[in-house]
Amino acid sequence: ILATGGLSHFPGSPRIGDIDEAFDHKLLAVMRDGKGKSFVDYSVQDLLEAGDTEFLNWMVVIGAVGDAKATYTAYMPDWVATGWGFVSWRF
Structure with missing residues (x-):
């Protein structure tokens, strides 16, 4: 399974242009370390404060x-003010 997409970004808000790289890396670590079920500990409010509801897609x-532990994770903060995540799992 391969997943790619946006992580933190703040479209249409006073924080437009910001990226919460620390939160992005925390979410990637959850997937890398096989602790996916802990993802549900984040509220929608947590996700909104850290970036955007695009996290819900993850x-x-x-x-x-x-x-399952991810076999590959990568992160790229982009010039368009979005943190990009790349994660794969091999079963």
Whole structure:
């Protein structure tokens, strides 16, 4: 399973242009370390404060892989003010 997409970004808010790299790396670590079920500990408010509800899209992937450890993770903060995540799992 391969997942890619936006992590933190703040479209249409006073924080536009910001990226919460620390939070992005925390979420990637959850997937890398096989602790996907802990993802549900974050509230929608936590996700909004850290970036955007696009994080909710990642929860769909977590639902598919559960607590399997990711075999590859990468992160790229982009010039368009979005943190990009790349994660794969091999089953």
